[in-house]
Amino acid sequence: MKTSIKRLIALATLLALMGTGGLAWYGNRPLQIEPLPKTLNVVPGTNLRSLSAMLEREGVVGNAQVFWLLGRILGKAGTLKVGVYTLDRPLTPLELYAMIQRGEVSQAMVQFIEGWNWREVRAALAAQPMLKNESASMSDTEILQAIGAEEDHIEGLLFPDTYFYAPHTSDLGVLRRAYRRQHEKLMAAWETRAPGLPYRTPYEALIMASIVEKETGVAFERPRIAGVFLNRLRLDMRLQTDPTVIYGLGERFDGNLRKVDLQHDTPYNTYTRAGLPPTPIAMPSEAAIQAALNPAKTDALYFVARGDGTHVFSSTLDAHNRAVNRYQRDQR
Template sequence: MSLGVAQRGRVSWRALLAVLLLVFVAAAGWFWLSFTRFAVTPLRVNATGESVDIGRGTSFKDIVHQLRSQGLTTSAPLYWRVLAEKMRVAGRLHAGEYALTPGITPTDLLNAMAQGRVMQRDVTIVDGWTFRDVLQALAKADRLKHETAVLDDAAIMRRIGAPDEKPEGRFLPETYAYVKGDSDLDVLRRAHEAMSKTLAALWAQRDPSVPFATPYDALILASIVEKETGRADERPRVAGVFIRRLQKNMLLQADPTVIYGMGSSYAGSIHKSDLITDTPYNTYTRTGLPPTPIAMPGKPAIEAVLHPAAGNELYFVARGNGTHIFASTLEEQNRNVACYQLKRCQ
């Protein structure tokens, strides 16, 4: 009789264990299905341009809390921990700002954070901009630390490692990527290095007949060519005109240099009185090159002055449609001016 009771007890325990095992397996299966769905379900990103900014030293627990507080996920922290452990990234997530594009999943985000694919933004230095234009663009750049606002030009050049240089013309027009935490000085440092490398490389390949004593002289003339024409087909011809005038000790008579020398007094047009008002940049009153570039020349303008078009043209005048007409003699130039500037074509 007692043996039967014991047997019934063992059967009951086995049944209970079987039930518990079934419950455990069902729970584990449910968890795994739920977890798998979580890993590939897009986060709650409302619009393009959203981001999450993870501070340096933030723990994994706090990262998940931040994601939940931003409303990006309602999933339990355990899911995030299991996913991170499964991906083997829990201890190597990088701080920084990460883009949240519509459709991004928890797996995508943890991958990006593990690889340090922080969000990048762009700022562009445009061909022909002055240094003032560059500083204004940097001041408007989103999430870029603005350190130049309290610095003068000399201090800026010292901070980027070029203490003996004037800033005008020294930064290569290009699009530069930056991340949160970078400063405008970082962008300027990279743009300055890019210009130095580009100028050195182009100088080494220059036409040996060009009359420049230094690469800086070429940079100065390239800035004038940059401001005179934006047409690729005209740059070598314009460069050729200016180089021949330099060789003949003629005045360059470049309007953009006059405008640059006028500074803030320039109001959109120049008059005859401006052409005869002497400044260090007035190439109507002074022979040779001005003391510095007048803008940021792009690579094509530098190439043009180092490989100018051959010929005997010494003059050019704007047609009024974005192109120029060239002349070899003053008589021909005067006719062109009368026709295209004064509208007295014969």
């Protein structure tokens, strides 16, 4: 009720301003921003309403509803650019909108999403207008050398996170930070790993973490998924996980995984080849790395998707086939 009243008051205020020519007065009147300088972080997903609310919380604008309504009238809803903005002088609401619309950031940002592969990372870097995309003309080997990596394959070596950067700097700096963070996360988790795991190196754990990342988006299932795959490794069973097959297909994958694809042998086809694939297949999150190195204790060897994001786990093939019939073949 209070929120509705506040909105009505703001609307009435703005309408009154408009009726008296005061809209121009509000838009051109310097905001009382204290203290200066002030830093604003406009993150991905910020819309006009959430921006206005954030500005009120930060003491930049006195009334979020008036600022929001001004933006709506001026058609600013779809023109916000993410980044870190430094307000170092008094600004009017119109000047503030213009700054965010033009993207006059003191720091820009790029997001690497957990589960992305290297191809998607390169596309994200290329889409950053304020980032020098120096890696675009480099081979993967050259990039690995430039960021100080000792590995032979870049897939999975970057930590998924939001990275801030100064405008017009090189993307190699972002990649170097992402590589170092992933290395630090992996080595820290390796030091606290459960005993008796069948990994020879931290890199093998990273490969498993990438598979776990792609197999489930449900956080609480990750340790159990890892436990199933580790049980299979210990028994010399093939992992038979679709994400590795899809990765091996590369750009040939059209979104529909067919039986012939499962039979098509590549170094990443865990239906045709035993053990782990040769490299990670995506960027694993810290949670997926922890799951790979501290898996749940389970006797399950199989799992099948329920259709709601979760899985049914089974310790025998008969139980697994019944679950497949129920959830995948609709034979209830």
